[in-house]
Amino acid sequence: MGERIAVLGAGPMGLAAAYQLVLDGHQPVVFEADDRIGGMTATFDFDGLPIERYYHFHCISDSAFLQVLDELELSSKMHWVETKMGYWFQGHVQPWGNPIALLKFQGLGWRAKVRYGLHAFWSTKRNDWRPLDKVEATGWIKRWVGIEAYEVLWRRLFDYKFYDFAEGLSAAWIWSRIRRIGRSRYDLFREKLGYLEGGSETLLQALKAAIETRGGEIRLKSPITKVAIESGKVKGIETNGVFHAFDKVISTVPLPYVPKLMPDLPVEILQAFQSVKNIAVVCVIAKLRKPVTDNFWLNTNDPEMDIPGLVEYSNLRPLDHHVIYVPFYMPGENPKFSEPDQVFLEKVKRYLKKINQSLSDDDFLCLVASRYRYAQPICEPGYLDKLPPVALPINGLWVADTSYYYPEDRGISESIDFGRNIANLVKSNLT
Template sequence: MNHRVAVIGAGPMGLATAYQLIKDGHTPIVFEGDDRVGGMTATFDFSGQRIERYYHFHCTSDRDFILILNELGIADQLQWTKTKMGYWYQNRLQSWGNPLALLKFKGLSLQAKFRYGLHAFACTKRKNWAPLDHVEATGWIRRWVGEEAYDVLWRRLFDFKFYNYKDNLSAAWIWSRIRRIGTSRYNIFEEKLGYLNGGSDTLLDALKDFIEKNGGEIRLSTPVDKVVVEHGRVQGIQSNNITEQYDKVISTVPLPLVPKMIPDLSNLVLEQYKNLKNIAVVCIIVKLRKQVSENFWLNTNDPEMDIPGLVEYTNLRKLSNHIVYVPFYMPREHKTFQEPNQNFINKVKIYLKKINPSLVDEDFLDVKASRYQYAQPICDPGYLDTLPLAKSSVEGLWIADTSHYYPEDRGISESIGYGRKLAKDAMY
């Protein structure tokens, strides 16, 4: 039976949901409040260069991403590159990310290096994350690596990404982040990451074309005001003062938006959604005339910098100029998040000049700031116990976002895989 299905959100999860619905013979209508598809993978014109608002990369373990590229006939656009990591510590740029770099790292005892390396290795070999689900992350890391390695290599990541949430995070969630990068390598000495020719637009355009050419529809600049529920069953969508009937509704927008959009859920469930926490981001994107360093990742531990690191994107995907992303993560209620963009831009210029003293003002060709209030869910110990099921208590209504593939961190591949699963489950 061909069902008429509303999909809310045109990020990777929403587009993958619509894609799978069409493959299974249904007719999806995708509602997107933004003027473009992509969500956090959406691109913009950065003074003549199409670039993502927020950086993305791909790992060799991204099976769902690679699978859909093959199905769409664009797998030849995926390129793999040897990338490097660095560490800015004690006013010194050091190599990072492999056993030799760890051994040579200045500012850490041999015992601390051994314990850190053992923990990283154990994370890449661990298969079962369930024992870590109810374990608090910072205590777990400290027990493995010791206070010295934690202070030097981990503390600022927690301080300047999670702020007041730093001491109540799931170890399973942190483990998945370590494991994903640790397993995307040529060998133990060389990291291997991927990018798409044309960036994320290549995938987004292919998904959009497939959906629209096969009977689906994507309505941009069309936010959903309300999901209409009557007698315990979904009835349709209200948008721009127009109500339309749908057999099923699948929401893929951030869960904090759900209470306002679907107010007819039970009070208990609405409270569950309201209690979920997210980290916001102010991401500064810089176009430079010259390279900051040769590293894709650059972790930072500097008392004069309120960031845990930065990403020099063009050390992965070559472009005509050098592109650097400097994300400032913080709770959206934090006072710093209320500061104007120029404050963050000024900081970034100071930080980049400190890391590479040869940079001068003329090397900064353009700078932009992107903000997102729901950049990342906060997953505390036992997170699944508090997360509402994707299948809601309302018949025909499914609600999910990147939280639902916990303990995996948010990513394009994970969103695609979960979106396709969501489509099948909702139609079962």
């Protein structure tokens, strides 16, 4: 009889780990606290429309995602679209995201435009992130683009995404975002992004079916209360007041939860996990009768808007109505995170009507706010050096979350790739 393996968390990373394990002949059990699989990719019923709580899109560089689609025979459901980007600045929407848009941008001098363009170009061409690993991001950007371009095009993106953490982020981490989008194009002037028919749920359900048909198991509404460790070895997990014996445990839950779940880890490892900082998000989804703009992305620089931008998702994936995601990022300790949903819903209505003055209250069919406390890690210079190894010095225990594929930003493809790699680590450790 093979060793028993538990996977904690049924987000893309946890499902990918379990999927790889069943392909290798094992029968893992996945434990998920939520009532559905997916984590931040989970789908909910949005006024009759099944859709993700938080927006997702795909780039041509998402090789791990595209590979698993092929394995699950879902490649035909993947579609690529030419999308547009805009910038709300000085009271109107300006085109953005290509050299012509940059040259025509109103509110920025020629010297600043040239410096900004060079920075974007070289960031897209760069392959090696390591020289940027110990560099602070805002200083790096200012040295390239200058103060004028930083103030107009970057400051609010940092301030309304990271707040008190805006200064002190890794340049490598910010660079990876620029490169990913910058390389997902038909050509220099046209952006190319993808969507999956049915959204992320199509992939999630296919992974679930692949796991279960091969003998794996997924248990929902099963929050873990403790990972039992004795004499430097995993013994099992506790959930819903019941102990389950396991020889191996893979944890993919957000790192801030780990110290509570694994109090018997060595003190220095607990301290390392406790020191990880995260940004929270309140993400409002709006369903409208008509579009706000013709852009998929819209960055915002407006003193009356406390958001870095919005995503008009229906300009990527065709839907019966117009769907817009408006994320409010902030530290979880910020008082704003405790404000009621209605505060954020009213802000979104006000912001969208300011951007498109033809919108009226009757055009808003539905608005819903979702919250995620640990939406994104705060990656400081040298971030990976501060994390414990994935294979902890406990026999049979592996721990990771989206932090571990730094400098890449959190994403479905990166989570799939990392989850499958963890499964390979476990396989090499099996007796």
